[in-house]
Amino acid sequence: KAGVTQTPRYLIKTRGQQVTLSCSPISGHRSVSWYQQTPGQGLQFLFEYFSETQRNKGNFPGRFSGRQFSNSRSEMNVSTLELGDSALYLCASSLAGQGHNEQFFGPGTRLTVL
């Protein structure tokens, strides 16, 4: 099976712009989660989608949003970019979205905000 794929792998944006990141989960996986990784804050949970519904949300401002499509593919959007949004954004998928299921991560999208 193909792994989790994320596009694009690298992005450079300027402050105030918006960005959309894409994630394709492993075939058959219905849960998709997003994480932000920065040197200062480490790995932080953004949100989780299951069957096109947001099930969980981390402690991030409303500028961060996401959605999931019927084929389980997911997108996340960040509006009005700030310098602090520069990070590696990781997408992860799991089979049934239950706590004991391991999550499989994509390679990430590195976002740089200038």
Next chain:
Amino acid sequence: AQSVAQPEDQVNVAEGNPLTVKCTYSVSGNPYLFWYVQYPNRGLQFLLKYITGDNLVKGSYGFEAEFNKSQTSFHLKKPSALVSDSALYFCAVNYGNMLTFGGGTRLMVKP
């Protein structure tokens, strides 16, 4: 609220020696615990998990982890380290299908 602590930012070990990467956790109820490894410019790779049962869990690449409920610890171990094990290791607890990660421990294995 759940939390995970990895008390060591970096662990240095010589190739062929045993290694331990420490992790302690705090969570309500029974924990689902995970170890992941991250290589440069890559996503996280799943190593192993503890759900229930035997306290010694075996995972990928010869790694194992010992769950200790009384000490709320889940230390990662390997009997004989390889240079290729050098990477960033994360311990995580899954609560409500949200992973909470420790700060990470950089493992350096020297030839």
